[in-house]
Amino acid sequence: MKPAPFEYCRADTLDEALELMAEFGSDASALAGGMSLGPMLNMRLARPAAVIDINPVESLAGIAADGGVLETGALCRQVDALASPLIAESVPLLAEALPFVGHFQTRNRGTLGGSVCHADPSAEIPLALVALGGEVVVQRKGRARTIAADDFFDGIFATAREPDELVTALRWPRATAGTGCAFDEIAQRQGDFAIAAVAAAATVDPDGGLSAVSLGLGGIEDRPVLADLSGFVGAPATAETAAGAAALAADRADPIEDPKASAAYRRQLVRVLGARALERAFDRAGAAPC
Amino acid sequence: MLRIKPGTRHRVTVTVNGRRHGGFAEARTLLSDFLRHELKLFGTHVGCEHGVCGACTVNIDGRAVRSCLRFAVQVDGAEIGTVEGLAEGGSLSPLQEAFRRHHALQCGFCTAGILISATQFLETNPDPTEDEVRDMLSGHICRCTGYEGMVRAILDVAGGSS
Ligand code: FES
Numbered sequence: 521m522k523p524a525p526f527e528y529c530r531a532d533t534l535d536e537a538l539e540l541m542a543e544f545g546s547d548a549s550a551l552a553g554g555m556s557l558g559p560m561l562n563m564r565l566a567r568p569a570a571v572i573d574i575n576p577v578e579s580l581a582g583i584a585a586d587g588g589v590l591e592t593g594a595l596c597r598q599v600d601a602l603a604s605p606l607i608a609e610s611v612p613l614l615a616e617a618l619p620f621v622g623h624f625q626t627r628n629r630g631t632l633g634g635s636v637c638h639a640d641p642s643a644e645i646p647l648a649l650v651a652l653g654g655e656v657v658v659q660r661k662g663r664a665r666t667i668a669a670d671d672f673f674d675g676i677f678a679t680a681r682e683p684d685e686l687v688t689a690l691r692w693p694r695a696t697a698g699t700g701c702a703f704d705e706i707a708q709r710q711g712d713f714a715i716a717a718v719a720a721a722a723t724v725d726p727d728g729g730l731s732a733v734s735l736g737l738g739g740i741e742d743r744p745v746l747a748d749l750s751g752f753v754g755a756p757a758t759a760e761t762a763a764g765a766a767a768l769a770a771d772r773a774d775p776i777e778d779p780k781a782s783a784a785y786r787r788q789l790v791r792v793l794g795a796r797a798l799e800r801a802f803d804r805a806g807a808a809p810c
Numbered sequence: 811m812l813r814i815k816p817g818t819r820h821r822v823t824v825t826v827n828g829r830r831h832g833g834f835a836e837a838r839t840l841l842s843d844f845l846r847h848e849l850k851l852f853g854t855h856v857g858c859e860h861g862v863c864g865a866c867t868v869n870i871d872g873r874a875v876r877s878c879l880r881f882a883v884q885v886d887g888a889e890i891g892t893v894e895g896l897a898e899g900g901s902l903s904p905l906q907e908a909f910r911r912h913h914a915l916q917c918g919f920c921t922a923g924i925l926i927s928a929t930q931f932l933e934t935n936p937d938p939t940e941d942e943v944r945d946m947l948s949g950h951i952c953r954c955t956g957y958e959g960m961v962r963a964i965l966d967v968a969g970g971s972s
């Protein structure tokens with residue numbers, strides 16, 4: 521359980537990092553916190569020719585509000601995101617999801633961007649980004665582009681990032697008045713990979729009807745997916761609506777089956793956790809901006 | 811920009827428990843192996859080598875982290891704390907004393923990592939709830955104790971109810 525030999529390259533600036541990504545392309549793995557790449561290397565599931573350590577690139581570590589969007593640098597540590605009042609206030613769904621991400625000891629080092637780049641289908645941060653309709657910023661030498669989160673995740677450990685591109689930031693739509701959200705998951709133990717995770721978001725108009733509603737599902741398919749609940753727009757924001765919407769999401773889901781859980785169990789979790797999360801999102805939408 | 815070719819040995823200097831240490835590491839050498847094999851500090855244990863068990867947890871620049879998920883060449887110049895640094899002048903730290911009092915260890919394989927985690931955890935959260943302690947402990951696997959003694963020991967030293 522030791523990594524195969526590789527060349528270690530430490531980038532001190534973003535330019536150096538992009539230079540190295542251009543040089544090695546698909547032979548490179550960018551190293552941020554290493555909470556996902558480390559195990560992949562140690563188990564030799566990844567054998568890159570070069571590991572490009574981007575940790576010294578301080579410009580990638582920030583959290584900044586930009587109008588209606590909160591931008592988190594790819595290197596923003598999960599522990600710092602969890603402690604950020606700006607995230608708690610503007611992206612409460614992420615704040616609620618983060619305690620489910622690994623453990624205290626891995627959040628101390630793990631990053632938001634690393635989790636998104638790794639694209640584990642059960643990971644919470646990618647799910648939160650998809651559920652909120654966020655975006656991923658990727659850069660290569662001389663070019664940056666922004667990819668909608670829903671288009672970014674292609675499948676298990678597969679993303680729309682080109683081999684010479686580096687994920688540099690995540691863009692989170694900021695919560696507005698009348699919007700509520702909620703996150704929940706079931707795993708075999710606290711901090712373990714989610715068997716099923718749900719991220720609900722809803723906008724409730726002043727007379728109690730839903731003007732928008734969505735339910736993101738993690739650990740269910742090969743990537744985080746959004747259930748189509750457009751048929752519930754206009755419905756009252758009640759427990760019955762929450763249960764009906766979660767049941768529809770469960771019926772339409774195509775859950776994976778693995779040694780941890782059957783497809784039927786995962787479908788049932790979508791039904792139960794989904795209903796609870798949607799109901800909580802409805803309540804929060806009525807209460808305060810979320 | 812620093813580049814270390816595969817197979818070459820690179821000089822790494824770190825401060826461990828207040829003392830400067832130097833050694834050589836390949837690009838792929840894990841910090842856990844560097845501490846044990848190069849610096850001969852065997853207090854830090856290695857269980858799974860993929861971030862799950864927590865046995866290898868050390869403190870790097872103030873944060874408890876997995877040393878099996880860090881390369882030695884990444885920590886050049888860092889301040890590292892390991893279990894060997896907890897007892898001062900031959901007497902156990904209050905947390906270590908509490909572990910002994912509450913029978914929070916049996917074989918002790920997991921203990922080095924847990925003590926490092928719990929020490930930093932209490933620095934950031936001096937008066938935790940039992941749920942918070944259990945959440946922090948979820949990052950460690952102990953095959954012997956059932957964790958109850960650890961929960962009591964940590965709450966005891968934090969001044970909480972036990
Ligand atoms: S040896 Fe590092 S977490 Fe298990």
Ligand code: FES
Nearest residue numbers: 916918952953954
């Ligand atoms: S005391 Fe034996 S593994 Fe924890």
